[in-house]
Amino acid sequence: MVVKASRSLKASSTGIRRANRAVMVFATKIDLAAELEISRATVQNFFAEKPIGRENFHKICQALKLPWQEIADLTEEIETDPAEFEKQLSDDSNRSDFAFVPLPTPDLVQTLRQQIQVIIQQQCGSLRVLDMSQPRKLSKIYTEVKLLEKMSSRRWLNIPDLLKASVAIEDDRPCLNCIPQKPLPGFDVVEKHSKLMILGKPGAGKTIFLKQIAIECIEGNFLADRVPIFISLKDFAETPCRDFLHYITAQFATISTIAAQLALTVLIQGNALLLLDGLDEVGPGHRQSILQAVRQFVGRFHANQFVITCRIAAQDYLFEQFTEVEIADFDWLQITNFALKWFADRETSLCFRFMQALQQNRPIQELATNPLLLTLLCLVFEDSGEFAASRAALCKESLQVLLKNWDARRHIERSQAHQDLPLRHKEELLSHIALSMLERGDYFFRQKELEQFICDYRRRLPRAIVKPDDHVDSEAVLKAIEAQHGLLVERARGVYSFPHFIFHEYFAAQRIVSAANGPARERFLQRLVNHVTNRHWREVFLLTMEMLPDTACLVQLIEQKLDCLAQDASLQRVFSWLTQKTEAVSTTANAVELRSRYLELELGPLLDLADCVQLSQSDSLEGDLTLDRLLVRIITLARSLDRALEEAPDLFILTLAHALAHALVQALSCSLHVAPELALVLQALQAQLPLLETERAHAPQFREWWQKPRLAWTVQLRSVIVQYRNLGHDWQLTAHQKRLLQGYYRANQLLLDCLNYASVVTPTTLPKSQGMLLLPATKSQR
Numbered sequence: 001m002v003v004k005a006s007r008s009l010k011a012s013s014t015g016i017r018r019a020n021r022a023v024m025v026f027a028t029k030i031d032l033a034a035e036l037e038i039s040r041a042t043v044q045n046f047f048a049e050k051p052i053g054r055e056n057f058h059k060i061c062q063a064l065k066l067p068w069q070e071i072a073d074l075t076e077e078i079e080t081d082p083a084e085f086e087k088q089l090s091d092d093s094n095r096s097d098f099a100f101v102p103l104p105t106p107d108l109v110q111t112l113r114q115q116i117q118v119i120i121q122q123q124c125g126s127l128r129v130l131d132m133s134q135p136r137k138l139s140k141i142y143t144e145v146k147l148l149e150k151m152s153s154r155r156w157l158n159i160p161d162l163l164k165a166s167v168a169i170e171d172d173r174p175c176l177n178c179i180p181q182k183p184l185p186g187f188d189v190v191e192k193h194s195k196l197m198i199l200g201k202p203g204a205g206k207t208i209f210l211k212q213i214a215i216e217c218i219e220g221n222f223l224a225d226r227v228p229i230f231i232s233l234k235d236f237a238e239t240p241c242r243d244f245l246h247y248i249t250a251q252f253a254t255i256s257t258i259a260a261q262l263a264l265t266v267l268i269q270g271n272a273l274l275l276l277d278g279l280d281e282v283g284p285g286h287r288q289s290i291l292q293a294v295r296q297f298v299g300r301f302h303a304n305q306f307v308i309t310c311r312i313a314a315q316d317y318l319f320e321q322f323t324e325v326e327i328a329d330f331d332w333l334q335i336t337n338f339a340l341k342w343f344a345d346r347e348t349s350l351c352f353r354f355m356q357a358l359q360q361n362r363p364i365q366e367l368a369t370n371p372l373l374l375t376l377l378c379l380v381f382e383d384s385g386e387f388a389a390s391r392a393a394l395c396k397e398s399l400q401v402l403l404k405n406w407d408a409r410r411h412i413e414r415s416q417a418h419q420d421l422p423l424r425h426k427e428e429l430l431s432h433i434a435l436s437m438l439e440r441g442d443y444f445f446r447q448k449e450l451e452q453f454i455c456d457y458r459r460r461l462p463r464a465i466v467k468p469d470d471h472v473d474s475e476a477v478l479k480a481i482e483a484q485h486g487l488l489v490e491r492a493r494g495v496y497s498f499p500h501f502i503f504h505e506y507f508a509a510q511r512i513v514s515a516a517n518g519p520a521r522e523r524f525l526q527r528l529v530n531h532v533t534n535r536h537w538r539e540v541f542l543l544t545m546e547m548l549p550d551t552a553c554l555v556q557l558i559e560q561k562l563d564c565l566a567q568d569a570s571l572q573r574v575f576s577w578l579t580q581k582t583e584a585v586s587t588t589a590n591a592v593e594l595r596s597r598y599l600e601l602e603l604g605p606l607l608d609l610a611d612c613v614q615l616s617q618s619d620s621l622e623g624d625l626t627l628d629r630l631l632v633r634i635i636t637l638a639r640s641l642d643r644a645l646e647e648a649p650d651l652f653i654l655t656l657a658h659a660l661a662h663a664l665v666q667a668l669s670c671s672l673h674v675a676p677e678l679a680l681v682l683q684a685l686q687a688q689l690p691l692l693e694t695e696r697a698h699a700p701q702f703r704e705w706w707q708k709p710r711l712a713w714t715v716q717l718r719s720v721i722v723q724y725r726n727l728g729h730d731w732q733l734t735a736h737q738k739r740l741l742q743g744y745y746r747a748n749q750l751l752l753d754c755l756n757y758a759s760v761v762t763p764t765t766l767p768k769s770q771g772m773l774l775l776p777a778t779k780s781q782r
Helices: 013-025 029-036 040-047 054-063 082-093 106-124 159-166 186-192 206-218 233-237 244-253 257-269 287-300 332-342 348-359 362-367 371-384 391-408 423-439 447-460 474-485 501-516 521-529 535-547 552-565 569-583 591-607 624-644 650-674 676-688 696-707 710-725 735-757 765-771
Strands: 146-148 195-200 227-232 272-277 305-311 323-327 489-492 495-497
Touching: 013 040, 029 040, 029 054, 040 054, 106 206, 106 227, 106 257, 146 186, 159 489, 159 495, 186 206, 195 206, 206 227, 206 272, 206 305, 227 233, 227 244, 227 257, 233 287, 244 257, 244 287, 257 272, 332 348, 332 371, 348 362, 348 371, 362 371, 362 391, 362 501, 371 391, 391 423, 391 501, 391 535, 423 447, 423 474, 423 501, 423 535, 447 474, 447 495, 501 521, 501 535, 521 535, 521 552, 535 735, 552 735, 569 591, 569 735, 591 624, 591 735, 624 650, 624 710, 650 676, 650 696, 676 710
Parallel strands: 195 305, 195 323, 227 272, 272 305
Antiparallel strands: 146 323, 489 495
């Protein structure tokens, strides 16, 4: 192949006319030659529109204070073999200075931008990852990236600090990626720093962000006075070339020699935007040479703007002039924007159903904070219209992407620090860590503890896998797992966690399932059942039930645990009442559902059961339950009035009073059909209430009435409800009994959920377990 390259330049006719005017500052053209220390013949050839050496052409134009690109005749170029052009480039670029190269004009910078626009669009304009059937245009799915100016792993925070930020509400599901700093728009940060190192977890969107920078720049929307140059460091490392200047100019020479020459000029004068992608993707055999090449290139052309991307923990070399930032996880707004763009060409309701499914499934929502895993979720939902029926299968697929598929599909070779551990053993190591830490109630763990886990685990492996004299630095293995798979993340200095709590839960369940298939089956299942009342273990139970080939043993152990919990006398008293109450209700509804609804109705506010997942979402219960709900509402409003009477404003007092009166009217109407004898008593209670007016002036009269006879009125109300509806009892439970009943209720809920998630349930197990829930011990007899 022959490319065009000019070792010589000649002036154009228009250029000579400008040069003849400019040379008037010299007495003669001979004086010009003497000042530049070049031969008179060279100057004569210049003004005769004959070719002269490029360096001398530049010198003459500089002396005349003329831009050489506007003087030279660039329409005629000499055909040169690539080897000659390479030699010329090497000769020029090895100079200690480039003072002979004139400043590029804005017009010429824009000319070069126009010439490379097609190449930038080809390099950066589309995206295809995972199981995409075809590439997608980047602009149609790109979502704004946000950056953290302070690296998470360099924060001086201890574990209590992280727990405080991660668990805002006691007993709530921990959010492991909560950050105390506000992320900034990515483009603002790039514009602010001339040397920027962008670090991120696997799948965080580093390459996509860098490509979008190149697209926005070439389209004139961002740093329009610069020429974007996008380089995949992995591709560069796989070429024999170790000089970025030669690599770049060779790429531009495929367009034209002028483009190659202008690229050199742009680099020398600092008008380029260098985007170096994937420092972590360089193979271990090339890593040192590439680091050296980057360092030399940045030092040589320091006036340009540089952005480098690399995975967190994979960067073992410090570029002193660079500011390091971290890509923040997606927040809910970014997830929404991504989904809107992804499903823009699909059925209108598909995006809405996707977002609704995410909102209802917080564990899966955690995965969506990673752009790569969010893409996986979109692909799954796009095919099926729902998330995988098996949450365990979705977790497994997500982990496979991070453990193997993402690198394998891009043919990336990583460090050998833990290559003696096959994929199965990496997962096993992580499952040991997950279960042990979760049993301790730890979501964050210190680096030294992890290193000890790694050391102990490797010692237990057979000699066929790890040689007895094979010493591997545990810290290096930990850093390799973090950098290569992102399954352990440094949240602060020396403090780690799993990237998402659902991964912590999945690995813990995986450890239990693998042990449950061996001789330690019952012991590990019992370890799980010991946490049946802990809401943080709910997902572990569900995932275990999904993955177990036979769930009968686990179901039996949960039932036995429930029976032990229910032995408390006060709980038996509650369950006995619950049985009496529900047996007196005439309905075709499921017995467990009915017991659950009445337990929530009677003790829900006392036990905070409103935060629990409902045992059933059916709305088929009417009649008795509707009346009882209204009566409980009247009691609740009366209590609220008691609490608000002293300090609440008049308008609020009247609002509560009107709500109470309205609820009483509704209850009276309902009781006429369900319990006529109760209706007469409610009418009498209604007659005792003072007439309520909307004006605030009547609030003092109502306050006065409520403070005097209200005690007798509320006592009578409660007495009536207890007598006629067996509701509204004063249980007088201790704090311990409240916690016990709350845990028991959640455990019953969990058992039902487990049975719904179970991969295999015997025909008799499901109805028996469901029918025995929330019964006193004398009736349950599991």
